[in-house]
Amino acid sequence: MKESRKKALKEHGSLFWEFFKIGLFTIGGGMAMLPLIQKVAVEDKKWLEEDDMVDCLAVSQALPGVIVINSATYIGKRRQGLTGSLAASLGVILPSFLIIILVVTLLGSIGENSYVTGAFTGVKAAVCGLVLVSACKLGKQILKGPFQWTMAILAFAAIGIFRITALWAILAGAAAGIVYLQIRSKKAGKEKQ
Amino acid sequence: MIILYLFSMFFRIGLFSFGGGLAMLPLIFQSVQEFGFMTAAEFSNLVALSQVTPGPIAVNAATFVGFNYAGLLGAVAATLGVCMPAFLLMLIVMKFMEKFKESRGLQGAFAGIRPVTVGLIGAAAIFVAETSLINGKLFSMKLLEDPLSYINGIPLAIFAVTLLLAGKFKISPIKITILMAIVGAVLCG
Numbered sequence: 023m024k025e026s027r028k029k030a031l032k033e034h035g036s037l038f039w040e041f042f043k044i045g046l047f048t049i050g051g052g053m054a055m056l057p058l059i060q061k062v063a064v065e066d067k068k069w070l071e072e073d074d075m076v077d078c079l080a081v082s083q084a085l086p087g088v089i090v091i092n093s094a095t096y097i098g099k100r101r102q103g104l105t106g107s108l109a110a111s112l113g114v115i116l117p118s119f120l121i122i123i124l125v126v127t128l129l130g131s132i133g134e135n136s137y138v139t140g141a142f143t144g145v146k147a148a149v150c151g152l153v154l155v156s157a158c159k160l161g162k163q164i165l166k167g168p169f170q171w172t173m174a175i176l177a178f179a180a181i182g183i184f185r186i187t188a189l190w191a192i193l194a195g196a197a198a199g200i201v202y203l204q205i206r207s208k209k210a211g212k213e214k215q
Numbered sequence: 216m217i218i219l220y221l222f223s224m225f226f227r228i229g230l231f232s233f234g235g236g237l238a239m240l241p242l243i244f245q246s247v248q249e250f251g252f253m254t255a256a257e258f259s260n261l262v263a264l265s266q267v268t269p270g271p272i273a274v275n276a277a278t279f280v281g282f283n284y285a286g287l288l289g290a291v292a293a294t295l296g297v298c299m300p301a302f303l304l305m306l307i308v309m310k311f312m313e314k315f316k317e318s319r320g321l322q323g324a325f326a327g328i329r330p331v332t333v334g335l336i337g338a339a340a341i342f343v344a345e346t347s348l349i350n351g352k353l354f355s356m357k358l359l360e361d362p363l364s365y366i367n368g369i370p371l372a373i374f375a376v377t378l379l380l381a382g383k384f385k386i387s388p389i390k391i392t393i394l395m396a397i398v399g400a401v402l403c404g
Binding site (some may be wrong): 163 | 224226229230231232239253264266267268269270271273274275278279282283287288294295297298300301302304305306309312319320322323324325326327328329330331333334335336337338339340341342343344346347348353354367369370371373374375377381382387388389391392393394395396397398399400401402403404
């Protein structure tokens with residue numbers, strides 16, 4: 023009993039610390055955090071199965087508000103319930119909170135420093151690559167048939183080219199998925215007869 | 216009083232903005248301006264600051280506004296306010312998912328949503344590219360007309376090296392981010 027409590031406490035700490043690092047090392051918000059969350063939660067810590075991670079991302083995208091809080095809440099809750107989601111969420115918020123207060127107190131605001139803008143340019147270019155690698159990793163896992171490929175390409179075009187809000191793409195995807203499963207199970211039923 | 220107001224204002228912002236990060240900034244500006252909190256110049260300062268400091272953009276913005284107008288307590292109120300909707304909604308949705316786990320409808324919905332997520336993340340890479348690798352939109356004729364002024368060379372090289380490091384050599388995103396910050400500061404600074 024005592025051993026399991028110790029383990030739970032340790033995992034709370036680990037949730038807080040890993041999400042603290044995610045908050046500290048990602049510049050550019052939401053999407054920039056995704057590659058890191060994926061790596062930590064699925065590959066390093068094995069907190070979630072890849073499938074569960076995809077569901078987490080899907081729901082996070084569909085809900086309003088700060089995306090990474092959605093993901094932190096999801097992962098924390100899966101591992102350690104309500105207190106786990108609190109630990110992960112607080113962890114991811116804290117670095118931003120402290121750094122902004124520090125910067126405002128010390129500098130008033132960010133000056134026009136060419137090294138800072140240069141570093142920022144480099145990070146943004148890297149983030150672009152990291153996000154793409156994440157998309158490919160997930161794609162390998164999820165895009166297993168023509169239906170999945172069609173949905174992914176349609177979503178990519180709708181959002182990337184035609185600039186439709188992500189929420190609509192997700193709702194349309196949900197509707198298409200329900201129809202698809204319905205048709206498939208009907209077909210399977212007929213084949214049995 | 217101002218603390219309560221900050222909390223409820225940012226709670227509303229957290230509740231009604233989809234798409235995260237940058238998509239929230241216009242809403243933040245409108246709300247803050249309504250209250251007479253902020254000028255356009257201050258806002259552009261805030262946008263710059265939120266983008267060059269790490270972490271979720273909305274949290275950066277909330278902490279900035281709250282701290283500037285009501286000190287530490289204001290920063291706490293605004294930050295908790297902007298995060299709370301995402302936190303609570305996710306808990307509610309997870310409860311719902313747990314309950315209807317076996318339902319065919321929910322399984323079908325996720326069968327459709329999962330591949331959409333892949334496309335969505337791919338599209339996110341485009342949005343980031345348009346603020347770093349290229350000037351303007353990726354899918355436009357400008358790319359064919361005048362490719363040289365359209366493409367940013369060094370960021371494009373950084374992008375390519377990142378693909379190699381992350382995709383092939385499985386280097387951790389944190390290490391790549393730090394490395395490219397240094398490369399950017401040296402080459403672009």
